Each structure stands twice: as C-alpha cells, then as structure tokens.
Amino acid sequence: MILDVRDLHVAYGRAEVVHGVSLGIAPGTIVTVIGANGAGKTTLLNAVMGLHPSRGQVLFEGRPVPESVEARLAAGMCLVPERRELFAAMSVEDNLVLGGFLRSADERRETLEEVYQRFPRLKERYRQQAGTLSGGERQMLALGRALMSRPRLLLLDEPSLGLAPRIVRDILQIVADLRRIGVSILLVEQNARAALDVADEGHVMELGQLRHSGPARELAQNPAVIETYLGFHAA
Amino acid sequence: MDGTILLFLLQDGLTNGAVYALLGLAMVLVFAVTRVIFIPQGEFVAYGALTLSMLDAGRFPGTASLLVFAGAAAFLVELWGLRHDLTAARLLRAVAHYLLLPALVWGAVWLLMPAAPGQFLKILMTLAIVVPMGGYVYRIAFRPLADASVLVLLIAAVGVHLAMLGLGLVFFGAEGLRADPVGGDGFELGPLLVTAQSLAVYGVTLLVMIGLYLFFERTLMGKALRATAINRIGARLVGIRTALSGGIAFTLAAAIGGVSGILIAPMTTVYYDTGFLIGLKGFVAAIIAGLASFPGTVVAALAVGIIEALASFFASNFKEIVVFSLIIPVLLIRSLASGPGEEE
Numbered sequence: 001m002i003l004d005v006r007d008l009h010v011a012y013g014r015a016e017v018v019h020g021v022s023l024g025i026a027p028g029t030i031v032t033v034i035g036a037n038g039a040g041k042t043t044l045l046n047a048v049m050g051l052h053p054s055r056g057q058v059l060f061e062g063r064p065v066p067e068s069v070e071a072r073l074a075a076g077m078c079l080v081p082e083r084r085e086l087f088a089a090m091s092v093e094d095n096l097v098l099g100g101f102l103r104s105a106d107e108r109r110e111t112l113e114e115v116y117q118r119f120p121r122l123k124e125r126y127r128q129q130a131g132t133l134s135g136g137e138r139q140m141l142a143l144g145r146a147l148m149s150r151p152r153l154l155l156l157d158e159p160s161l162g163l164a165p166r167i168v169r170d171i172l173q174i175v176a177d178l179r180r181i182g183v184s185i186l187l188v189e190q191n192a193r194a195a196l197d198v199a200d201e202g203h204v205m206e207l208g209q210l211r212h213s214g215p216a217r218e219l220a221q222n223p224a225v226i227e228t229y230l231g232f233h234a235a
Numbered sequence: 236m237d238g239t240i241l242l243f244l245l246q247d248g249l250t251n252g253a254v255y256a257l258l259g260l261a262m263v264l265v266f267a268v269t270r271v272i273f274i275p276q277g278e279f280v281a282y283g284a285l286t287l288s289m290l291d292a293g294r295f296p297g298t299a300s301l302l303v304f305a306g307a308a309a310f311l312v313e314l315w316g317l318r319h320d321l322t323a324a325r326l327l328r329a330v331a332h333y334l335l336l337p338a339l340v341w342g343a344v345w346l347l348m349p350a351a352p353g354q355f356l357k358i359l360m361t362l363a364i365v366v367p368m369g370g371y372v373y374r375i376a377f378r379p380l381a382d383a384s385v386l387v388l389l390i391a392a393v394g395v396h397l398a399m400l401g402l403g404l405v406f407f408g409a410e411g412l413r414a415d416p417v418g419g420d421g422f423e424l425g426p427l428l429v430t431a432q433s434l435a436v437y438g439v440t441l442l443v444m445i446g447l448y449l450f451f452e453r454t455l456m457g458k459a460l461r462a463t464a465i466n467r468i469g470a471r472l473v474g475i476r477t478a479l480s481g482g483i484a485f486t487l488a489a490a491i492g493g494v495s496g497i498l499i500a501p502m503t504t505v506y507y508d509t510g511f512l513i514g515l516k517g518f519v520a521a522i523i524a525g526l527a528s529f530p531g532t533v534v535a536a537l538a539v540g541i542i543e544a545l546a547s548f549f550a551s552n553f554k555e556i557v558v559f560s561l562i563i564p565v566l567l568i569r570s571l572a573s574g575p576g577e578e579e
Binding site (some may be wrong): 081089101 | 458461473
C-alpha cells in the first residue's frame with residue numbers, strides 16, 4: 001500500500017465530520033471516494049495532506065506521515081485542491097516552477113519539460129497570467145503544478161468541478177494516464193460516474209463514513225449506489 | 236524665485252525623495268508578502284542612523300543590547316510556538332538564530348569598539364545590529380497574527396511603532412545625533428554642489444530598486460515570496476513556508492531601513508523619533524503607487540520629495556501638511572476608480 005489510512009477522525013472544533021475512515025491505495029492505482037456535497041470528502045483529503053489536524057493513522061509507503069504539509073510534500077504526496085489555489089497574478093510558467101519549489105534546480109528544469117510535453121496547451125501559454133486561463137486550462141495548470149513536485153501519490157479534489165462535460169473527460173483521461181508513470185491517485189469526486197469510470201477501486205462516503213467499498217466496476221453495478229449516485233445519469 | 240533657487244530645491248527634493256523611495260520600497264515589499272502596513276519602517280531608519288552616529292562618537296550603541304533583548308524575546312515566543320512539537324534540531328536552530336546571533340553581534344561590537352574601527356567597518360556593524368531586528372519583530376509581533384485581517388495587522392504595526400519609539404528613547408536618549416560624512420568630495424554642476432553623500436543616496440536607491448526587481452522576478456525565493464502574497468494556501472501546498480517568507484520580507488525591510496539610516500545620518504541630525512516622519516512620507520509614496528508597484532513607488536517618492544522642497548520654500552510652516560494632503564486626492568481617485576466592495 002502506498003497510502004494506508006486507518007481509523008481517521010477529523011473534527012472542526014467539537015463537531016466531528018469524518019468518523020473513523022479507513023482506506024488503502026495500492027501503488028499505481030486510482031482509488032476514488034464519491035459522495036454528496038458535505039459528506040466530508042474534502043476534509044478527508046485535507047487531513048491526509050496535513051492541512052487539517054486529525055486523529056488516527058496515516059501511513060505513506062509504510063511509514064507514518066510527517067507532521068507538516070511541506071514534509072509530506074517532500075516525501076512525495078501532493079494535493080490538488082478543489083479551488084485549485086493557483087497564483088492568479090503570476091505567469092503559467094512561474095506557477096509551474098513554484099510547484100517544484102522543494103526540488104533541485106535540475107529536477108525542476110527536467111520536470112518542467114515533462115509537464116509541457118504532457119500539457120502542450122500550457123507550453124503555448126507559458127507567459128500568460130494564470131488568472132486569465134479557462135477553467136479546463138486552470139485545472140491542467142493545477143495538475144501540472146502538482147506534477148512539478150514529482151509526487152508518487154496525488155490527492156485530487158473534484159478535478160471535474162465547474163468544467164464542461166467534454167473537458168471533464170479530457171481531464172480524467174489525463175488523470176488515468178498518470179497511473180502509467182507510476183503515480184497513485186486518491187480521487188475525490190461528486191461526478192460519480194466519471195470517477196468510477198477511471199478508478200480501480202471506489203468508496204462511497206456518506207456523513208463522514210465510508211458506506212460502500214469495492215472495485216470501481218462492481219460499485220458502478222451496485223443497486224444502492226446506482227440509485228443514489230448514478231441513477232440520474234443512467235436515466 | 237530664480238532658476239538657481241529652483242535648481243537647489245529640486246536637488247534637495249530629489250535627495251530626500253530618494254530616501255523616501257527606499258522606505259516606500261520596503262513598505263511595498265512588506266505589504267506584498269505579509270499584508271502588514273509597516274508603520275515602524277521609520278524606526279529602523281532612526282535606529283540605523285543613531286547606531287552609526289554613536290559608533291562615530293565612540294560610544295557603545297544601545298541598539299546592540301536591544302538586539303540581544305529582542306532576540307531573547309523572539310526566542311521565548313518561538314519556544315512557546317514550538318511547545319507541542321519541540322525537537323532537538325528545532326531548539327538548536329532557535330538558539331542559534333535568536334540567542335547566539337545577537338550575542339555574537341554584541342560581542343563583536345564590544346570587542347571592536349575600543350579599536351576605533353574605520354567607516355566601512357562601522358557601517359557593517361550598524362547593519363549587523365539593525366538587520367536581524369526585522370526578523371525578530373516579525374517573529375514577536377506579526378507571525379502569530381499571520382491570518383489576521385489587514386486592519387488587525389495595521390493595529391499591531393502601530394503598536395510595534397510605539398514600542399520601538401519608546402525603546403529608541405531609552406537606548407539613545409532624547410538628544411539628536413549626526414554621523415560623520417562619507418569621505419570624498421563632491422563636484423560642481425553649474426551652480427549646484429553635488430556631494431558624495433547625495434550621490435551615494437541616489438546610487439543606493441537605484442541599486443535597491445533594481446535588486447528588488449531582480450529578486451522578485453528572477454529568483455525562486457523572490458517568486459515564492461510573491462506567491463505567498465497572492466495565495467497563502469497555494470503557497471503552502473507547493474511547500475513554501477509562509478513564516479519563512481514573512482521573516483525574509485521583514486529582514487529585507489529592516490536592511491533597507493538600516494541602509495537609509497546610514498545614508499541620512501551624516502546629512503541631518505536624527506532624533507529617536509525622526510524616523511516616523513520620514514517613514515510616513517515613504518508611506519505616502521507607497522500609497523500613491525497603490526502599495527503594489529516598485530517603480531511607481533520610486534517615482535511617487537521623488538515627487539513627494541520635490542513637492543516637499545518647494546513647499547518648504549513657499550510655505551515652510553505648512554510643508555508637512557502639503558505633503559500629507561497629497562494623499563487625499565490620490566485616495567479619492569483610487570476609490571472612485573476601483574469601484575465598490577473589493578474585499579480580499
């Protein structure tokens with residue numbers, strides 16, 4: 001397991017919003033957590049990255065994760081948050097370069113080339129301000145910036161949010177491709193159908209707990225899941 | 236008024252304006268990275284000037300002792316901040332940064348003082364005393380408030396200003412001091428005498444502006460500082476420690492303040508509270524440029540200097556009022572141009 005979350009509890013003040021979640025990610029696989037708004041998916045991801053304090057155990061590559069966000073980043077984890085959190089007033093290239101802030105200058109140069117090859121659109125617009133990009137381009141930039149840190153585990157929070165269906169497909173295709181370069185992915189999505197299409201394994205989160213878990217293919221066939229999360233799309 | 240007087244006034248205004256520009260640049264820098272409107276910037280000028288003057292007079296500068304106290308206070312704050320996850324490495328780093336460094340500076344000044352060091356060495360000693368204070372001030376007063384609103388940060392800045400003013404009185408006393416002029420004669424340019432001192436002021440201002448531009452546009456650390464200013468969460472997610480960015484910004488600001496103090500020390504008599512007025516004029520320039528643009532701040536500061544020089548000729552009683560009134564039309568135009576409700 002590249003990531004092993006055991007009995008994770010996360011609270012905002014006294015209100016606990018994630019109640020004892022356990023999940024694992026095998027190297028080179030995509031695991032998705034689907035669920036409605038407010039189920040605690042984002043909180044779960046933020047806690048795994050260290051943005052939010054939590055109780056329970058998080059093991060990365062078999063060892064307990066370090067305390068701080070930057071130490072987790074240096075260890076090979078990277079979060080692409082729901083709001084992307086790009087540096088809007090800076091150029092595309094500066095955003096990418098800063099993504100490799102913790103890496104050496106050589107690694108940064110090398111990875112920048114790789115990212116440009118993966119996202120030719122970003123290369124075309126390297127001098128443009130990040131804030132002026134379209135929604136899909138911004139998501140590409142957020143992914144590219146994350147890849148600049150050379151992660152072995154990507155935590156993706158709603159990469160499809162606010163994007164046109166065709167672009168959602170493109171982005172998720174890119175996500176699926178990342179598996180081939182050995183990046184494991186924890187994908188949090190409201191767009192359950194799209195997420196289950198690309199994922200190897202899936203979990204359904206409701207009110208801070210995982211209700212259904214299993215191979216993504218099976219979850220997509222599960223009547224309870226279909227009724228609640230896929231029914232509308234299937235109709 | 237004839238042309239010669241006008242030339243004199245312009246020269247005077249440009250020299251003062253260049254000093255205001257340095258302060259304005261430091262304020263823009265601090266605000267961009269930490270959103271702190273750095274009112275105490277002027278105190279660093281006074282500290283720099285008075286420290287150099289005391290060294291010139293052969294007296295042990297009180298700021299060296301103040302540095303030790305500030306370091307110790309920052310150390311306690313740091314220790315409190317680390318109370319939940321104190322490791323040996325962190326403790327060692329804190330001891331080195333907050334206790335050892337000021338002690339070394341104090342010791343060096345104490346050892347070198349009797350030897351009557353040269354001007355260059357005295358300038359270095361002044362900077363060694365003043366510059367680390369920027370980081371300590373950040374650690375004590377502003378880092379604990381990193382997520383507070385601009386208004387809260389402004390109030391804290393006023394508090395720091397008052398504290399540093401009081402400490403300045405304690406350590407320097409109420410009488411004014413003036414440093415020895417920088418060596419080297421000036422030259423005559425028509426009716427004007429251009430002194431080596433004023434040339435140094437222009438040169439340093441230009442260098443600081445170019446240096447800041449290169450730092451922010453070309454270096455990774457500079458970009459990281461800008462990124463922190465634009466999006467703190469984004470900065471954390473790429474591994475930039477926002478506390479480090481803030482510390483660097485304040486240290487740079489203290490360095491610019493100290494250099495400004497060294498530049499003005501031979502030109503004017505500096506009292507413990509002189510810095511505030513100079514700092515406010517730098518602030519006016521920074522505001523005119525929207526607290527955002529380095530070159531804009533320099534242009535505005537030169538304009539402030541020239542207007543002040545002209546005002547002191549035509550209406551010397553009102554020269555401060557004229558300068559500070561400049562801010563009113565600027566704020567009016569800015570608020571009309573930016574439209575309503577621009578919250579961060």
